[in-house]
Amino acid sequence: MNRGRIPFYLMVAGLIVAGLLTAWLRHSATEVPFMPGEQKPVWLIEARIDFNALGQETTVRLDLPDEPPGFRLIREQAASPGYGFAVLDDQQNRRAEWTRRQVSGPQTLYYNAQYVPVNPVERSKASEPPQVDDVFWSEPEATAARELLRGATARSTTPASTARELIKLLSPNSPDQNAQLLLVAEPRRSELLVKLLNQAGVAARSVMGLYLEDARRRQTLTPMVELYTEDGWLLINATTAKQGVPENLLLWSRGENAQLDVIGGESSRLSFSMIKQTVPAMALSQVQFQENIFSLLGVYSLPIEEQSMFKLLFLLPLGALVVVFMRVMVGLKTAGTFMPILISLAFLQTSLIPGLISFVLIVGLGLLLRNYLSYLNLLLVARIATLIVLVIFLISILSLVGYRLGFNAGITVTFFPMIIIAWTIERMSILWEEEGAHEVLIQGSGSLLVAVISYLLMSLGIVNHLSFNFPELNLVILALILMMGQYTGYKLSELRRFRSMEQFDNDH
Amino acid sequence: MIISPFKLKRMGMLGMNGRNRDFIGRYNDRRLYPLVDNKLKTKLLAQEHEVATPQLKFVVKEQHEISQIDQSLAKLNGFAIKPAKGSGGKGIWVIVRREGKDFIKSSGAKITLEDIRRHMSNTLAGLYSLGGVSDEVIVEDLIEFDDCFDGFSFEGVPDIRVVVFRGFPVMAMLRLATHASDGKANLHQGAVGVGLDLATGRCLNAVQFGKPVYEHPDTKRSLKEIDVPDWRGLLCLASRCHDMTGLGYVGADIVLDAKRGPELLELNARPGLAIQVANGFGLLPHLRHIESLDHKRYPSAEERVDYVMRAFAAKELL
Known part of the structure; x- marks a missing residue:
């Protein structure tokens, strides 16, 4: 390889890398799917609050999930007529708040949220370990707790193993009398575990989780325990001692505050229903990442009219690639270098078969008319201008006839670029006179073949999707075109053209 | 194959x-x-460098010159008409001799002055040039083949x-x-x-x-x-x-x-x-x-x- 070409190959490699990398970054930043029509699961969770209003000022507060691991909030809303609603976001907790000046009787409030499962991100560790809460027991529980802890710490080394030992001791069929005593005093197992862990010098807190199962109603929150280890907060199930956040668990709230506060009401109840939906990944990405830099630089930020223009524009490089390939590598003859692309773009509007029929019909009729024009002995420019006018008439007549006969396709002929067709007819006609009908057929079918191939490529769903959503992939196409521009080998057609050289090949 | x-x-x-x-x-x-790509330029350049080339008789550059073409052709018996920007031998007419008012092409076909005028007009309009740009007509000496x-x-x-x-x-x-x-x-x-x-x-x-x-x-x-x-x-x-x-x-x-x-x-x-x-x-x-x-x-x-x-x-x- 020539050394002088190294910068060129570096540039080609750079273009390919830049194109693929930008596409990948866009994919990972905005989750625009690489495949069209991709569906993603979304959990629709509905919290229902029932209570009896006492006929006075009523305030209802509900803890909301705050960036739960493994899930991302897409949309939330409350359905509760007559109530003022707001989502309060202080540094501790997100809370929903319903307010009403005066209300009485049974009330039902709804809160809806859509969550999409995501890969859990590494959670940032608290800069310093949280304070261990002070624990107060009254006798005789204090002694029982001390005894229990002594046994547990003796058999463990880390906070997590301490917690596991404690859970084992607190299990319902545990023979340990201290454990039985403590469970009587504090029947909520997770609260008890938090207290014991804090006494053991391990920072711990109770959390409420929601197990997600498709199409469930009247679910309640499950109490869990989070304890602080060297790697940050670790979730542990106070009954089964399972560590880590299960895939289908949504951490609903943290801390000691009650999940539900009802002021001005009584007998309040909180229940959940949930359903698993699937939505197009494309729409999901657009809802979620509107403000992302890639979205701002994407085509979707433009008005619809411009978007549809770009949709065609971004397909053009692929057509150009096909033309370059067919001419440089295959050696196909076409009438006009890039006319096939324009025809294939027209095919995109008309669809293939009606497009082909009307194109061949127009060019054929045009050739007949042009044949007559050559008797008039006109100057060239005037002849082409005449041809343009005639082609317009031809197209209008074809459209009208097609429409009257009930072919909607008849109308779509107007998508063909008029001037290009007139020139094509003129060139074909000259070609006919000079080289004969054979050459016209060769070049005409060559053009149509290239047009059909690029049409077939351009109309692929995935090609449309990629070129529109990842316009940077056109850099890869550019690199391919540049590379083919360097090709000095034989064209496929030359292998045939030079086939008679076989007889001279005698130096084996 | x-x-x-x-x-x-x-x-x-x-x-x-x-x-x-x-x-x-x-x-x-x-x-x-x-x-x-322009035969007229090639010819003038060749004459300048004393490279032998068939002698240039005259050039038609404008459509209006075509009406007086009979006077320019009067002196010539055999001649070749070429588009200056033609390619692949397109638009070249070789007139080998005259027969009364008519001209005889090398193929033996008999053509009239009117045919020559139309051919020249087409050529000037760019019928034989690449991309249809306006062209010039060269009329040069007939070659007597060895x-x-x-x-x-x-x-x-x-x-x-x-x-x-x-x-x-x-x-x-x-x-x-x-x-x-x-x-x-x-x-x-x-x-x-x-x-x-x-x-x-x-x-x-x-x-x-x-x-x-x-x-x-x-x-x-x-x-x-x-x-x-x-x-x-x-x-x-x-x-x-x-x-x-x-x-x-x-x-x-x-x-x-x-x-x-x-x-x-x-x-x-x-x-x-x-x-x-x-x-x-x-x-x-x-x-x-x-x-x-x-x-x-x-x-x-x-x-x-x-x-x-x-x-x-x-x-x-x-």
Whole structure:
């Protein structure tokens, strides 16, 4: 390889890398799917609050999930007529708040949220370990707790193993009398575990989780325990001692505050229903990442009219690639270098078969008319201008006839670029006179073949999707075109053209 | 049906992509193209450099001049009408003599002054030019063909194409019109291409439609007898086209006039694919050989021609 070409190959490699990398970054930043029509699961969770209003000022507060691991909030809303609603976001907790000046009787409030499962991100560790809460027991529980802890710490080394030992001791069929005593005093197992862990010098807190199962109603929150280890907060199930956040668990709230506060009401109840939906990944990405830099630089930020223009524009490089390939590598003859692309773009509007029929019909009729024009002995420019006018008439007549006969396709002929067709007819006609009908057929079918191939490529769903959503992939196409521009080998057609050289090949 | 690309490579065949990028792109300066794409410019340049070419009679540049064309033609008996920017021999009319008011074309067809006017009008409007740009009409002297090719060409013009690389003739071919080619000298239309030995101007090999032939298909004259007179002078004429245009890779179309000897008909900035089939070997070895030469040692056309007549002499003739 020539050394002088190294910068060129570096540039080609750079273009390919830049194109693929930008596409990948866009994919990972905005989750625009690489495949069209991709569906993603979304959990629709509905919290229902029932209570009896006492006929006075009523305030209802509900803890909301705050960036739960493994899930991302897409949309939330409350359905509760007559109530003022707001989502309060202080540094501790997100809370929903319903307010009403005066209300009485049974009330039902709804809160809806859509969550999409995501890969859990590494959670940032608290800069310093949280304070261990002070624990107060009254006798005789204090002694029982001390005894229990002594046994547990003796058999463990880390906070997590301490917690596991404690859970084992607190299990319902545990023979340990201290454990039985403590469970009587504090029947909520997770609260008890938090207290014991804090006494053991391990920072711990109770959390409420929601197990997600498709199409469930009247679910309640499950109490869990989070304890602080060297790697940050670790979730542990106070009954089964399972560590880590299960895939289908949504951490609903943290801390000691009650999940539900009802002021001005009584007998309040909180229940959940949930359903698993699937939505197009494309729409999901657009809802979620509107403000992302890639979205701002994407085509979707433009008005619809411009978007549809770009949709065609971004397909053009692929057509150009096909033309370059067919001419440089295959050696196909076409009438006009890039006319096939324009025809294939027209095919995109008309669809293939009606497009082909009307194109061949127009060019054929045009050739007949042009044949007559050559008797008039006109100057060239005037002849082409005449041809343009005639082609317009031809197209209008074809459209009208097609429409009257009930072919909607008849109308779509107007998508063909008029001037290009007139020139094509003129060139074909000259070609006919000079080289004969054979050459016209060769070049005409060559053009149509290239047009059909690029049409077939351009109309692929995935090609449309990629070129529109990842316009940077056109850099890869550019690199391919540049590379083919360097090709000095034989064209496929030359292998045939030079086939008679076989007889001279005698130096084996 | 097709030949393996490795075989082609071994024979040194030059493909279109290789020619366009490695030779035309590298050795032909784009701004020099008008010199060869416009026959009028080529002709004027040739006259300036005293390269022999058929004598220019007059030029028609505007449509209104066509109405008085009969006066300009009055003095001429036989002449050739050419579009200045035509390509591939399109739009060339050769008038061999007059018959009363009518003109007789080389094909024998009888045409009127009105036909000539319409042809000129079409030509000026750009019918034969690339991209349909407006054109000029050249009217030049009729060539009186040397009788050395009698019996080798049917109805048409035998001409010799020499590919000149950096001033060195690297390959030559004689093109003979046949009945199948309708008097035209285009190989793909059925003309016979005769590869010529650079040292002697004798026939190396001949093909028609890609198949070897040993005699002219119409006149049955043996192609072995071809012997181009003043071969060295012809090569020198071709070689000087490089000095004249500055083009590194150029094809010169040369005819032999009975009285004036070799004359340059036109130049071509993109020659050299079919000529390889006629010669039976590829251009690449010769081109690479010339590329590796120290060009300062061969300043004049005569020295370059003497060099190639020595270096590229064929081992065996037909």
